Amino acid sequence: MVKAMKHGPDIARIAALIGDPARANILTALMSGKALTASELAGEAGVSASTASSHLGRLLEGRLVKEARQGRHKYFALAGEDVAQVLEVLMGFAAGQGHLRTRTGPKDAQLREARVCYNHLAGARGIQLYDSLFARGFMMLDGDDPRLTEAGEGFVRDLGVDFDHLVKSRAPVCLTCLDWSARRPHLAGSLGRALLKRFEMMGWAHRVRDTRIISFTSEGLRQFNMAFPVNPGSRG
């Protein structure tokens, strides 16, 4: 008699992969969107290089991460945005449980303010961006996922985003991603990534090394608020 197997997706398999503290640390570190080397990840996870290598092998096999050899380094990154979303939802739930691993520190406020979620902007600024695009008619819900309106296309082009390039690549341009701190959607997809990259290029903001925090300059924040007003109509 075959062992009683339940139908449905094999949720235990991947949950177990995430369920080990060392691997969870690795995945959390990769949520920054940056590709990290095996040694860096070993440091992040707090384990030796050999154990980290073992963990990375399992994560690869489970398709949670992908690798890219570069010389004698091997860079690892999350396998895709869907992985990032799983982690975000998990984080949101865990945070809601109040089960933070350390007491809330000064970093937490900054994380809620603006942080990188895999490769796009999350936190209060991420929500502001998302809401503003809707409020100004630059984006609308196309049933399932959001979609840029024609006006929206012009808007992001004006911001310096190479929109044609985004469309040409096969990745979905607009996706929503649930924010774990505020439980509200923000913009993911290749457009979300491109916008964050653009903000960095224009010097509005930069990622704080070794964290997921995004720090806006005061001038950058002014420009950002101008581009993505929260209360449209109050000015013109």
Added chain:
Amino acid sequence: MVKAMKHGPDIARIAALIGDPARANILTALMSGKALTASELAGEAGVSASTASSHLGRLLEGRLVKEARQGRHKYFALAGEDVAQVLEVLMGFAAGQGHLRTRTGPKDAQLREARVCYNHLAGARGIQLYDSLFARGFMMLDGDDPRLTEAGEGFVRDLGVDFDHLVKSRAPVCLTCLDWSARRPHLAGSLGRALLKRFEMMGWAHRVRDTRIISFTSEGLRQFNMAFPVNPGSRG
């Protein structure tokens, strides 16, 4: 020196809880929304009563399930909709990986068509309901979560939903929940639950025992399509 603890929510803790096959089976069974007894869950998980009891104790401690004593039975249910959402996202990812535990059977088509997600309608019919409410102006996005318009309130009242009762209870009325088969949002929250219950009371549909499938009668489906048209404007 304190062990290097990473900041952020303790994602490993709950992922490990879900990561055990027996516990994953238990949680999956509870996704039907029904409260099940410890022995039933032991059967679902394919383990002895004593091990199931141990697992349920851990799930309780981790706040993933809640219990309700009833005579000599002890009923277990998912602790909340947030737990259900975590599981849905996990299932969606696992399904996307193609890592189904059994080969896809005839049940899968029915599951995609209409199924219960925790306690509300998901699958193609769930998406239809969600989209139709928006298209007809009965629901709109209030920034974060959807909200019924005044017309929408009248509409659900006409369907026989005790809307005042929903509002009085402290639970959120409207929430969205991401569908794992179609990756599109559908309606959760107490309204989502109330609507499904209403469909069952009116005999439009019923849950297939021991599965998450919701089976519509042919007449029930006709009524459902009438109440929640997909292409509004084609008729009136």
Added chain:
DNA sequence: TTGACACTTCGATACAGACCGAATTGTGCG
């Protein structure tokens, strides 16, 4: 009260896998 049943606790076993250090392979630099 006694018996049937639901569930939990206990004790013991067994297996998986997390971990490290040392040795190995492979790459780049001088």
Added chain:
DNA sequence: CGCACAATTCGGTCTGTATCGAAGTGTCAA
């Protein structure tokens, strides 16, 4: 070529925990 460094493989230890059966607690119904 040979050194330095990144990463993996290997052998071995050890803790954690999933698992069961049997015994214990509690609840309902005769």
